[in-house]
Amino acid sequence: MSFNKNIDVGEKLSGLFVIRNIELKSKDAQFYLKMEISNSSGRIYATYWDEDSQKISKELRRGVVVKILGRGIDVKGSRWLQIDAIRLANKDEVSVKELLPKGHYSCETLWERFSNYIDEIENPNLKNLLKRIFDDDKEFLEKFINYPAAKLWHGAYVGGLIEHTLRVAKICSVVSSFYPNCRKDLLLTGALIHDIGKVDEITTDGFFDYGVNGRLLGHITLGVIKLKETANEIKDFDEELLTELLHLVISHHGEAEKGSPIPPKTLEAIILHHADMLDAQAEGIEHIIERDLPIRGEFSNYIRILERFIYLDGYRKNSK
Numbered sequence: 001m002s003f004n005k006n007i008d009v010g011e012k013l014s015g016l017f018v019i020r021n022i023e024l025k026s027k028d029a030q031f032y033l034k035m036e037i038s039n040s041s042g043r044i045y046a047t048y049w050d051e052d053s054q055k056i057s058k059e060l061r062r063g064v065v066v067k068i069l070g071r072g073i074d075v076k077g078s079r080w081l082q083i084d085a086i087r088l089a090n091k092d093e094v095s096v097k098e099l100l101p102k103g104h105y106s107c108e109t110l111w112e113r114f115s116n117y118i119d120e121i122e123n124p125n126l127k128n129l130l131k132r133i134f135d136d137d138k139e140f141l142e143k144f145i146n147y148p149a150a151k152l153w154h155g156a157y158v159g160g161l162i163e164h165t166l167r168v169a170k171i172c173s174v175v176s177s178f179y180p181n182c183r184k185d186l187l188l189t190g191a192l193i194h195d196i197g198k199v200d201e202i203t204t205d206g207f208f209d210y211g212v213n214g215r216l217l218g219h220i221t222l223g224v225i226k227l228k229e230t231a232n233e234i235k236d237f238d239e240e241l242l243t244e245l246l247h248l249v250i251s252h253h254g255e256a257e258k259g260s261p262i263p264p265k266t267l268e269a270i271i272l273h274h275a276d277m278l279d280a281q282a283e284g285i286e287h288i289i290e291r292d293l294p295i296r297g298e299f300s301n302y303i304r305i306l307e308r309f310i311y312l313d314g315y316r317k318n319s320k
């Protein structure tokens with residue numbers, strides 16, 4: 001996904017980008033712009049040294065779409081873009097959505113797979129709740145199908161959230177059959193709703209970021225609010241069932257340091273937590289392999305979130 005490491009020194013690059021960050025800086029009495037820009041191909045740092053950089057900085061800011069012509073340069077071992085020409089994009093040149101990293105499947109395919117899981121639920125209370133959350137609110141559903149699972153780490157592309165949710169549901173569905181006491185309907189419902197708060201947590205205006213709600217409340221709290229509000233709209237919704245569902249959402253990150261105020265205290269909550277973590281880490285490593293395989297040696301770049309390097313050589317074609 002990241003082209004910033006792939007671009008060669010001197011290689012020309014042109015296209016539409018959204019500005020993620022921008023700073024006006026100066027060196028040796030000359031103003032220049034330092035930016036982080038992105039489009040559906042990835043992110044890259046860029047500099048612009050032209051004498052109009054101070055003037056042009058007034059119309060450029062975070063979230064603005066620009067047309068850029070530049071070339072690859074080396075900055076302390078990383079590839080950056082030296083911008084030769086930059087201008088604001090015209091409104092008819094691009095839709096902001098086209099600048100987001102693309103997913104693997106169509107909306108229709110994703111929704112069909114998702115609604116198959118809802119159809120599997122037998123408990124009428126739970127089925128009704130899921131239909132209200134996903135079927136009745138078309139604006140929410142549109143976002144749920146198009147949102148990423150995270151800003152940068154795993155599933156950071158259009159459709160990443162629903163793809164992640166589908167894999168968590170699949171893992172839970174398989175694992176539930178190993179344990180006779182597992183209440184499959186409850187677990188599957190928890191899997192399908194565990195990250196619904198991300199729709200209110202993440203913004204998608206040209207690039208993925210955390211909005212004010214996301215930064216101040218987080219997706220677990222936002223998911224709890226959405227779940228409670230929806231259940232309250234259903235007449236005589238089973239209170240005990242709601243408490244267990246809320247527990248599934250609240251505990252799915254496993255521990256307080258990872259964002260869950262309560263650790264998992266039911267069999268279903270334990271399974272959901274591990275299914276969620278398994279998919280987040282496995283999908284994250286898939287992304288690292290795809291990103292670093294063409295450009296790194298035996299090991300990936302250091303992955304801060306995992307505190308380790310990932311071994312790449314085993315994934316090279318013809319290496320075994």
Ligand SMILES: [Fe+2]
Pocket residue numbers: 194195219252253
């Ligand atoms: Fe989560």
Ligand SMILES: [Fe+2]
Pocket residue numbers: 164168194195276
């Ligand atoms: Fe998740």
